[in-house]
Amino acid sequence: MVRRKPKIAVYKFASCDGCQLSVLDLEDELLSIAENFEIAYFLEASRAVVKGPYDIGLVEGSITTPHDAELIKEIRKNCKVLITIGACATAGGIQALRNWRGSAEFMKYVYATPEYIETLDKSTPISDHVPVDFELRGCPINKYQLLEVMSAFLAGRAPNIPNQSVCVECKLRGTVCIVVAQGVPCLGPVTHAGCGAICPAYGRGCYGCYGPKESLNTNALMKRFLELGRSREEVVMSFRLFNAWAPGFREVEAKP
Amino acid sequence: MGASFESEKTCNYFLDPQGFEELILALRGHGYVVYGPVVRDGAIVYDEVESASQLPVGMRDRQGPGYYRLEERGDRAFFGFVVGPHSWKKFLYPPRVKLLTVSKKGEVTLNNGEERKMAFIGVRGCELAAIDVLDRVLLKGPYIDPIYAARKKSLFVVAVNCTEPGENCFCASMGTGPEAKTGYDISLTEVVGDGVHYFVARAGSDEGLSLLKRIGAREATREEVSRAEEKMEESQKSFRKKLNVNGLKELLYRNIESPVYAEVAERCLACTNCTMVCPTCFCTTVEEVTSLNGDVAERWRRWDSCFNLDFSYIHGGSIRSSRLSRYRQWLTHKLATWVDQFGVMGCVGCGRCITWCPVGIDITEEAEKIRRAEVEVAAK
Numbered sequence: 001m002v003r004r005k006p007k008i009a010v011y012k013f014a015s016c017d018g019c020q021l022s023v024l025d026l027e028d029e030l031l032s033i034a035e036n037f038e039i040a041y042f043l044e045a046s047r048a049v050v051k052g053p054y055d056i057g058l059v060e061g062s063i064t065t066p067h068d069a070e071l072i073k074e075i076r077k078n079c080k081v082l083i084t085i086g087a088c089a090t091a092g093g094i095q096a097l098r099n100w101r102g103s104a105e106f107m108k109y110v111y112a113t114p115e116y117i118e119t120l121d122k123s124t125p126i127s128d129h130v131p132v133d134f135e136l137r138g139c140p141i142n143k144y145q146l147l148e149v150m151s152a153f154l155a156g157r158a159p160n161i162p163n164q165s166v167c168v169e170c171k172l173r174g175t176v177c178i179v180v181a182q183g184v185p186c187l188g189p190v191t192h193a194g195c196g197a198i199c200p201a202y203g204r205g206c207y208g209c210y211g212p213k214e215s216l217n218t219n220a221l222m223k224r225f226l227e228l229g230r231s232r233e234e235v236v237m238s239f240r241l242f243n244a245w246a247p248g249f250r251e252v253e254a255k256p
Numbered sequence: 257m258g259a260s261f262e263s264e265k266t267c268n269y270f271l272d273p274q275g276f277e278e279l280i281l282a283l284r285g286h287g288y289v290v291y292g293p294v295v296r297d298g299a300i301v302y303d304e305v306e307s308a309s310q311l312p313v314g315m316r317d318r319q320g321p322g323y324y325r326l327e328e329r330g331d332r333a334f335f336g337f338v339v340g341p342h343s344w345k346k347f348l349y350p351p352r353v354k355l356l357t358v359s360k361k362g363e364v365t366l367n368n369g370e371e372r373k374m375a376f377i378g379v380r381g382c383e384l385a386a387i388d389v390l391d392r393v394l395l396k397g398p399y400i401d402p403i404y405a406a407r408k409k410s411l412f413v414v415a416v417n418c419t420e421p422g423e424n425c426f427c428a429s430m431g432t433g434p435e436a437k438t439g440y441d442i443s444l445t446e447v448v449g450d451g452v453h454y455f456v457a458r459a460g461s462d463e464g465l466s467l468l469k470r471i472g473a474r475e476a477t478r479e480e481v482s483r484a485e486e487k488m489e490e491s492q493k494s495f496r497k498k499l500n501v502n503g504l505k506e507l508l509y510r511n512i513e514s515p516v517y518a519e520v521a522e523r524c525l526a527c528t529n530c531t532m533v534c535p536t537c538f539c540t541t542v543e544e545v546t547s548l549n550g551d552v553a554e555r556w557r558r559w560d561s562c563f564n565l566d567f568s569y570i571h572g573g574s575i576r577s578s579r580l581s582r583y584r585q586w587l588t589h590k591l592a593t594w595v596d597q598f599g600v601m602g603c604v605g606c607g608r609c610i611t612w613c614p615v616g617i618d619i620t621e622e623a624e625k626i627r628r629a630e631v632e633v634a635a636k
Contacts, residue, residue, distance in 0.1 A: 035548075174342060176341050179322070181297065194603060203297070217524065220615050
């Protein structure tokens with residue numbers, strides 16, 4: 001008997017498509033992925049759709065409309081395993097900046113006839129709406145981490161996606177700490193690993209693309225950045241990025 | 257060690273900068289890959305060197321808690337700095353290493369280590385002590401690490417005595433420096449200034465002695481030696497940081513609930529930098545990965561840290577969920593439980609954890625605070 005290939009569906013909500021592109025960017029591995037999975041629903045790659053239910057649903061994007069909020073419930077019913085990919089689906093994305101202000105005012109500036117727009121007041125992660133089996137971090141995701149998650153699924157094992165700071169990745173690759181050696185503010189010590197510590201290797205502080213790490217200490221890092229000459233407002237703005245709404249980053253405020 | 261070595265090991269040799277260059281060339285000529293300090297990204301790190309000119313000539317490091325900067329010394333010193341963010345453990349105990357490969361048919365390929373002829377140039381006293389600590393853990397215990405053992409087997413060590421301790425150095429407190437004591441093939445004391453620039457070299461092994469002879473090093477004169485000795489005497493007196501190790505293990509055991517830990521947890525980022533830069537921290541985790549088609553599985557080992565939540569994960573959850581408990585685990589391991597485990601402290605006084613902590617937490621200060629807090633509590 002030939003084992004049935006697991007069926008994959010890739011969905012998109014409010015997002016830039018960067019994470020889906022990371023899937024397509026797995027050029028050297030795509031043939032092997034196609035040999036081992038049936039890519040059943042992936043509109044960014046093909047308009048051919050195979051009916052569900054699906055074994056794995058990969059979800060990109062955050063929930064921003066009443067329609068999204070209903071659709072994700074249907075998707076959840078249709079997928080045995082639901083995995084979010086990227087900062088939008090996992091934390092609400094850059095569009096969650098609206099969460100501090102509400103969407104009404106922004107719509108007034110952006111759309112000629114805002115009354116045609118139906119949107120929610122907040123951009124929220126998938127896990128606020130349905131149970132999620134695994135959240136893959138990153139803006140965008142690291143395609144090799146996605147491959148690892150998919151390999152782990154096939155083998156029935158836990159994926160190796162370490163819950164550690166970006167600092168560990170800097171040290172494993174031998175990068176000199178830019179906070180210490182150059183006085184550059186870097187979110188690495190409070191940010192979840194996964195990117196391979198790319199930015200510090202090029203002299204740039206970590207932007208926090210992979211969101212908050214566990215047991216993070218933003219107060220202590222904030223204090224250090226103030227010592228390095230940054231204003232409190234500047235430090236807050238550095239947290240208000242792709243993972244602004246993630247618990248841990250969300251609480252960083254201009255007033256202590 | 258041969259008879260020739262026994263009679264000549266106390267002999268001091270003279271190397272001028274050209275002679276030092278020949279030492280590197282001779283090592284390379286004997287098939288060694290030579291590693292030494294080089295400047296990269298604003299710091300002195302360890303990497304492969306082919307010539308003495310690649311060393312941080314005329315550079316000095318300024319260090320403080322959470323602070324490191326390079327500056328010009330105004331001379332041509334080869335070793336006018338102390339230790340940087342890298343340690344030799346990255347060559348002996350690599351950050352990532354494949355342990356084994358298994359095929360679906362059940363064929364297992366083990367990594368039993370690969371012997372490499374490596375020569376380290378510029379190993380400091382604290383670093384020799386750190387390698388000795390790793391030896392105790394990885395070679396002399398009940399379980400020998402074949403990867404470390406293979407890399408250690410043909411190691412050639414050129415040590416450098418520290419004539420100018422750095423701001424965060426406290427090796428004198430730990431008894432590991434500033435002079436290299438054992439564990440080297442050749443030790444060097446650099447003398448630079450007043451129109452002279454030379455090294456006083458000593459052999460620590462037969463191989464070291466024969467190499468010095470092969471490059472034609474002459475005996476150093478009494479005056480050349482005494483200038484080097486003066487430098488080392490000055491060095492001993494110029495330490496700014498110290499750690500009181502007197503009864504330290506017992507102190508830490510008595511004060512497991514010290515209020516100091518809660519206070520340091522307010523500042524600690526649990527980012528792991530201290531453990532990653534520590535030359536003796538040897539903790540790793542093991543990851544198993546499979547190919548998509550399931551034909552091959554691999555087991556990899558990589559550096560891990562007691563500051564990671566998952567490090568203390570056992571069935572049911574992680575034991576050390578708070579930053580407080582992780583910092584306490586690290587500090588008490590370095591300065592207390594390590595002694596019970598391996599017979600020496602896990603801290604060699606290199607100061608890396610102080611410099612490379614992004615928020616500048618100082619192990620010597622925290623230990624001292626625990627000492628003071630005990631006295632204060634007793635006074636109440």
